Amino acid sequence: xxxxxxxxxxxxxxxxxxxxxxxxxxxxxxxxxxxxxxxxxxxxxxxxxxxxxxxxxxxxxxxxxxxxxxxxxxxxxxxxxxxxxxxxxxxxxxxxxxxxxxxxxxxxxxxxxxxxxxxxxxxxxxxxxxxxxxxxxxxxxxxxxxxxxxxxxxxxxxxxxxxxxxxxxxxxxxxxxxxxxxxxxxxxxxxxxxxxxxxxxxxxxxxxxxxxxxxxxxxxxxxxxxxxxxxxxxxxxxxxxxxxxxxxxxxxxxxxxxxxxxxxxxxxxxxxxxxxxxxxxxxxxxxxxxxxxxxxxxxxxxxxxxxxxxxxxxxxxxxxxxxxxxxxxxxxxxxxxxxxxxxxxxxxxxxxxxxxxxxxxxxxxxxxxxxxxxxxxxxxxxxxxxxxxxxxxxxxxxxxxxxxxxxxxxxxxxxxxxxxxx
Numbered sequence: 001x002x003x004x005x006x007x008x009x010x011x012x013x014x015x016x017x018x019x020x021x022x023x024x025x026x027x028x029x030x031x032x033x034x035x036x037x038x039x040x041x042x043x044x045x046x047x048x049x050x051x052x053x054x055x056x057x058x059x060x061x062x063x064x065x066x067x068x069x070x071x072x073x074x075x076x077x078x079x080x081x082x083x084x085x086x087x088x089x090x091x092x093x094x095x096x097x098x099x100x101x102x103x104x105x106x107x108x109x110x111x112x113x114x115x116x117x118x119x120x121x122x123x124x125x126x127x128x129x130x131x132x133x134x135x136x137x138x139x140x141x142x143x144x145x146x147x148x149x150x151x152x153x154x155x156x157x158x159x160x161x162x163x164x165x166x167x168x169x170x171x172x173x174x175x176x177x178x179x180x181x182x183x184x185x186x187x188x189x190x191x192x193x194x195x196x197x198x199x200x201x202x203x204x205x206x207x208x209x210x211x212x213x214x215x216x217x218x219x220x221x222x223x224x225x226x227x228x229x230x231x232x233x234x235x236x237x238x239x240x241x242x243x244x245x246x247x248x249x250x251x252x253x254x255x256x257x258x259x260x261x262x263x264x265x266x267x268x269x270x271x272x273x274x275x276x277x278x279x280x281x282x283x284x285x286x287x288x289x290x291x292x293x294x295x296x297x298x299x300x301x302x303x304x305x306x307x308x309x310x311x312x313x314x315x316x317x318x319x320x321x322x323x324x325x326x327x328x329x330x331x332x333x334x335x336x337x338x339x340x341x342x343x344x345x346x347x348x349x350x351x352x353x354x355x356x357x358x359x360x361x362x363x364x365x366x367x368x369x370x371x372x373x374x375x376x377x378x379x380x381x382x383x384x385x386x387x388x389x390x391x392x393x394x395x396x397x398x399x400x401x402x403x404x405x406x407x408x409x410x411x412x413x414x415x416x417x418x419x420x421x422x
Contacts, residue, residue, distance in 0.1 A: 082117035082125030097365035100140035130160035234300025
C-alpha cells in the first residue's frame with residue numbers, strides 16, 4: 001500500500017546562511033552540549049519535554065547502549081541551531097544490525113521524538129543532517145525513527161533520505177489525545193459529556209465535604225522530592241490490584257524517573273498533583289508544563305478509594321490548574337485508554353518509520369525485520385484463536401503468505417528496494 005509523505009514540508013523555515021554539522025560520539029562531547037541545547041530548546045519552543053537535554057541525557061545515562069550519534073548543526077557564527085538526537089545500537093530483531101534511532105526511544109515512553117531546530121534554519125539544518133548521516137553511513141545499517149511527530153521537519157528529513165536512494169516503511173502509529181484548552185474551566189466543563197461533567201462535580205464535592213478532600217499542585221524541588229515516592233507507591237498499588245505489569249515499574253525505570261524529575265524540576269518543568277482525602281494521599285498525577293502545553297505522563301491511585309472516582313477528580317483538577325496556569329493544551333500523550341476519549345476529542349499521532357538502502361547489511365536487516373514481524377503476528381493470532389477456542393491452523397498457514405512484508409510502504413524509493421507487499 002503506497003501513501004504520501006507524513007506531512008507537508010510547507011512552513012519549514014529556511015535561511016540562506018550556511019550551516020555545518022558535527023558528529024557527537026563521546027559522552028564528554030555530549031555533556032558539553034547541555035547548556036547550548038537548553039538554549040536551543042527555549043528558542044525552538046517545541047513544547048515537548050522529550051526533546052529536552054535533561055530528558056535525553058538522563059535516558060542515555062540509565063539506558064544508553066551502543067554509540068552516541070548526535071548531530072549538532074551550527075550557523076556561520078558557531079551558534080547551535082539544530083540537534084538530531086541519534087544513537088546507534090544493535091537491533092534484537094534485525095539479525096543484530098546496527099539501528100540508528102532517536103535517543104530515549106525505549107523504556108520510558110517518549111512521544112513526538114524529532115529533530116530539534118531553530119525555525120529560521122529548519123530547511124538548511126535538515127539538509128545538513130541528511131548529509132551527515134550519509135557521511136557516516138559506515139556506522140549504521142538502517143534507520144528506525146520511533147514515535148516521531150508527524151511534522152514538517154520529519155517530512156523534510158524523510159524527503160531528503162528518499163532523494164538519496166533510501167526506502168521508507170511505516171510500521172506503527174500511536175494515538176495521543178489532547179485537549180485544546182479554553183480560557184476558563186467552566187467553559188471546558190460545558191464542552192464535555194453531561195455524564196462526565198455531572199460525575200466529576202458530584203465526586204469532587206463529596207470528597208471535599210465528606211473527607212476534607214484537597215488537591216495539591218506541586219512544582220518546587222523540595223515538594224517534588226518529598227511527594228514523588230507517593231506517585232510510585234500509588235501506581236504500584238493500582239497495578240498490583242489489577243495483577244498487571246507496568247512499564248513505569250520495569251527494571252531501572254523508577255530510578256530513571258527519580259533522576260529525570262530532579263533534573264527537569266530544576267528547570268521548572270515538572271508538575272505533580274496529589275489528591276488527598278481522609279488525611280492520606282489517594283491519587284497522584286505526574287507531568288510537565290512546557291511552554292503552553294501540559295503533558296500528562298503518569299498517575300497512580302489508592303485502590304481503597306476507587307469507588308470515589310479519585311482518578312477522575314484528579315484529572316479534572318489538573319485540567320483546571322493547567323487552564324489557570326495559562327496552558328493552551330492538555331496532552332494525554334500515547335495510549336488508547338477509554339477515559340482519555342471522555343476528556344479529549346482531539347488527537348495527534350506518533351509514527352514509527354524505518355529507512356533502508358541497498359547495502360547488503362541494510363537489505364538483510366529489512367528481511368529479518370519482516371520475518372520477525374510476520375512471526376510475531378502469527379503468534380499473536382494463534383494466542384487469540386486459542387483464547388476463543390477457534391481453529392489454530394489458519395494463522396500458521398497465513399504466516400507464510402505474510403512473510404513478504406511487515407509494515408506498509410510509506411513513500412516511494414529512490415532506488416529499487418526489495419519488493420514489499422502491503
